[in-house]
Amino acid sequence: MKIDLRSDTVTKPTKGMLDAMLTAQVGDDVYKEDETVNALEERLAKLFGKPKALFFPTGTMANQTAIKLHTNPGDQVICDKDAHIYHYEGGGVSFNSGVSCKLLEGNHGMFTAEQVIDAINPPDFYHSPLTKLVEVENTANRGGGSCWDFEELKKIRTVCNTNQLGFHLDGARLWNALVAKNETTQDYGQVFDTISVCLSKGLGCPIGSVLIGDENLMQNAIRIRKILGGGMRQVGYLAAAGLYALDNHVERLADDHQKAKEMGVVLQSLPFIKKVVPVETNIVIFELAEREKEAKFLNYFSEKGIRLSGMGSGKLRLVTHLDYTDSMHDYFMTVLRGVKL
Numbered sequence: 001m002k003i004d005l006r007s008d009t010v011t012k013p014t015k016g017m018l019d020a021m022l023t024a025q026v027g028d029d030v031y032k033e034d035e036t037v038n039a040l041e042e043r044l045a046k047l048f049g050k051p052k053a054l055f056f057p058t059g060t061m062a063n064q065t066a067i068k069l070h071t072n073p074g075d076q077v078i079c080d081k082d083a084h085i086y087h088y089e090g091g092g093v094s095f096n097s098g099v100s101c102k103l104l105e106g107n108h109g110m111f112t113a114e115q116v117i118d119a120i121n122p123p124d125f126y127h128s129p130l131t132k133l134v135e136v137e138n139t140a141n142r143g144g145g146s147c148w149d150f151e152e153l154k155k156i157r158t159v160c161n162t163n164q165l166g167f168h169l170d171g172a173r174l175w176n177a178l179v180a181k182n183e184t185t186q187d188y189g190q191v192f193d194t195i196s197v198c199l200s201k202g203l204g205c206p207i208g209s210v211l212i213g214d215e216n217l218m219q220n221a222i223r224i225r226k227i228l229g230g231g232m233r234q235v236g237y238l239a240a241a242g243l244y245a246l247d248n249h250v251e252r253l254a255d256d257h258q259k260a261k262e263m264g265v266v267l268q269s270l271p272f273i274k275k276v277v278p279v280e281t282n283i284v285i286f287e288l289a290e291r292e293k294e295a296k297f298l299n300y301f302s303e304k305g306i307r308l309s310g311m312g313s314g315k316l317r318l319v320t321h322l323d324y325t326d327s328m329h330d331y332f333m334t335v336l337r338g339v340k341l
């Protein structure tokens with residue numbers, strides 16, 4: 001049995017998804033004539049109660065576009081020290097928008113409204129970069145798939161209003177947070193100016209992200225997407241996968257969360273594990289007591305056909321997903337209970 005727990009991006013389209021893709025009505029999306037893309041964008045805009053949505057090939061491009069829409073070169077973005085936009089987008093904040101990040105010392109990738117207030121540079125103090133945008137991630141990837149407290153997000157919204165700051169959500173795994181916390185897309189649409197969501201993570205699509213936002217900001221989004229090389233043609237085939245996933249793959253995320261929680265419980269009981277980050281969704285991050293044993297630990301699993309991610313410094317990551325079945329889970333749990341180092 002081959003089990004890949006490195007990421008929720010390793011899934012392959014299901015039969016139902018492929019059928020939906022093959023039968024999609026398509027057109028040239030650069031002319032905005034692809035009716036399936038248009039349907040996906042309209043559906044997501046409506047879902048979040050926003051006027052506009054735009055389809056992107058990747059979450060990185062959607063986030064980079066949002067940052068560009070909110071800022072001018074020289075400005076500063078407030079985000080967590082573990083933020084995806086800071087760590088995993090190739091330095092795109094400086095490459096594409098010419099902005100810097102003010103990193104907050106958050107807790108599992110999440111910070112407080114108080115911390116935001118302290119991080120804002122006074123706008124008339126021209127020695128410092130002008131603070132323009134606050135960016136949060138839900139769920140927080142490097143935070144171990146942690147979910148924000150919605151009340152805190154509302155407080156940050158108020159801080160943004162008082163200080164004329166934009167508020168962007170990197171919602172690559174927002175679906176996981178919504179299912180785990182029983183929250184609604186409408187709630188999120190009311191708090192943020194722009195939201196990016198991925199269809200290629202927990203929802204099992206081969207590709208695709210969508211940026212959703214307010215009219216004034218989004219009117220330039222299609223131009224930025226073009227500049228970044230993201231103007232695409234008959235991509236209704238891909239949008240069809242997204243529509244299918246929204247119908248069929250959202251509620252089942254609860255299964256992924258349940259499996260991840262079970263892994264967390266067993267890991268907690270193993271003597272050579274120092275720490276397991278509290279498991280809230282589909283990501284399990286844990287730390288070995290002896291970091292030099294990382295290679296040995298990974299090897300133990302790979303010999304049994306199981307792949308997980310090493311994050312360095314003795315930290316490891318497991319991610320559950322659509323292609324991780326019940327029987328794989330039974331096998332994995334047996335291997336995990338028997339692990340010896």
Ligand SMILES: *Cc1c(COP(=O)(O)O)cnc(C)c1O
Nearest residue numbers: 058059060061084137141170172
């Ligand atoms: C995966 C991910 C993205 C987008 O990644 P792409 O691979 O570019 O689609 C953005 N933010 C977070 C938190 C992610 O996990």
